[in-house]
Amino acid sequence: MVERLPPPPPLGVPVHDQDEYWMQHALALAARAEREFNEIPVGAVLVGSDGAVLGEGWNLNIAEHDPSAHAEIVAMRQAGKALGNHRLLGSTLYVTLEPCAMCAMAVVHARASRLVYAATDPKTGACGSVFNLLEDPRHNHRVELHGGVLAKEASTRLTNYFRAKRGKPPLLPTLG
Secondary structure, eight states, rough: OOOOOOOOOOOOGGGGGHHHHHHHHHHHHHHHHHHOOOOOEEEEEEEOSSHHHHHHHHETTTTTTOTTTHHHHHHHHHHHHHOOOOOOTTTTEEEEEEHHHHHHHHHHHHTOSSEEEEOOOOOOOBBTTTBBBGGTTTTSSSOOOEEEETTTHHHHHHHHHHHHHTTTTSSOOOOO
């Protein structure tokens, strides 16, 4: 089943006014990770200040035998190649799960402007749940942080994925 999203917002619309739209896109990528690759369903999309998609990805660490192939890293790598630059200035990263320490620091090093995530990660979250790496005053770059956008949808998808791995029925229906 292919998930259909409405057309993207027009270029020039401030990205922060479109957080739910882009998180829906990230959720569709998470569904693809699970459906096509049997990966943990985490998706990420990196959007430029003009509203254009710079990169997108989903977890591929199992498929690629790469512990660093988290959705955020995949999306940022794609964006860096597209831009020809390791600095992702003015961009917003949307991700369906609170980033781990590796991914949070990659966002800082890439100089992304904003990070928007859906579900919190009480075991390894590095944006306030376990660690708060983005707000460390020792960093020379600040990332604006927003959590909880479409958190229920993302959390349900993750919960159902792990329940299925354990042979248990889903708790709630998951879209897509």
